Amino acid sequence: xxxxxxxxxxxxxxxxxxxxxxxxxxxxxxxxxxxxxxxxxxxxxxxxxxxxxxxxxxxxxxxxxxxxxxxxxxxxxxxxxxxxxxxxxxxxxxxxxxxxxxxxxxxxxxxxxxxxxxxxxxxxxxxxxxxxxxxxxxxxxxxxxxxxxxxxxxxxxxxxxxxxxxxxxxxxxxxxxxxxxxxxxxxxxxxxxxxxxxxxxxxxx
Numbered sequence: 001x002x003x004x005x006x007x008x009x010x011x012x013x014x015x016x017x018x019x020x021x022x023x024x025x026x027x028x029x030x031x032x033x034x035x036x037x038x039x040x041x042x043x044x045x046x047x048x049x050x051x052x053x054x055x056x057x058x059x060x061x062x063x064x065x066x067x068x069x070x071x072x073x074x075x076x077x078x079x080x081x082x083x084x085x086x087x088x089x090x091x092x093x094x095x096x097x098x099x100x101x102x103x104x105x106x107x108x109x110x111x112x113x114x115x116x117x118x119x120x121x122x123x124x125x126x127x128x129x130x131x132x133x134x135x136x137x138x139x140x141x142x143x144x145x146x147x148x149x150x151x152x153x154x155x156x157x158x159x160x161x162x163x164x165x166x167x168x169x170x171x172x173x174x175x176x177x178x179x180x181x182x183x184x185x186x187x188x189x190x191x192x193x194x195x196x197x198x199x200x201x202x203x204x205x
Contacts, residue, residue, distance in 0.1 A: 021060065027082065028058045037061050045069035045090060051077075058082065063102060068092060083121045083137055095152065103141035110144045113152035113170065118142055122158050145180065165195070 021033055029038065038059045043066040044050075050057060050067065055077045059065045063081040068090035073079065076097045079086055084103025093111040094100060100112075103120035112118070120142045124135035140159030144150065148162050151170030156162070161177045168174060169185030178184050181195035183202070193202045 022082075028056070029060055033061065034059075041065070043067070045071065049073070051075045055079070068108060074098070084139055084141065089146075103139060104144075105141065106144045107146040107148075107164070109147035111149045113150060113154070115152055116150050116154050116156070118144070118150075118156040120158050150174075 089108030145164035163180035
């Protein structure tokens with residue numbers, strides 16, 4: 001049995017390891033993790049830019065954080081992979097003030113406008129007699145397809161899968177899957193146009 005398996009199977013050792021990495025009352029990586037671990041566990045492509053001096057990049061070593069070539073994470077963003085991987089493809093843009101909480105995948109060429117919230121989990125609440133913060137997380141990965149763009153002030157909830165080359169209008173709330181080549185707007189977001197590849201034009205739905 002490897003060290004990782006031993007930590008998972010032993011509650012005391014597991015909690016000790018977690019406490020070394022992050023304080024219980026302030027769930028973000030300790031300074032030594034940010035200085036000596038994160039630089040070696042983050043996969044960063046050529047030309048990738050993270051404006052981290054005014055952002056909160058909470059990268060934990062037990063999950064993946066990858067940013068592809070020529071991708072940009074703008075100022076005042078929050079990125080957290082504590083609950084699941086955060087993987088950004090090539091030429092991805094995360095707009096100012098946006099929040100990415102894994103598990104999330106943004107495929108190449110996709111982008112977020114300003115103040116977009118994307119989370120791959122919800123707090124579990126199946127036990128109505130217990131605080132939801134103490135219940136297991138409901139993990140449902142979010143996938144934003146190639147060259148799709150999410151307008152400012154939008155929300156993509158856990159489990160949302162957006163196809164390739166979609167446009168999501170500003171202020172929308174994506175609660176279900178959006179097919180490829182669609183324009184969706186509203187709360188909840190509804191498809192209002194689809195691109196017809198044969199006719200080479202957008203068709204209202």
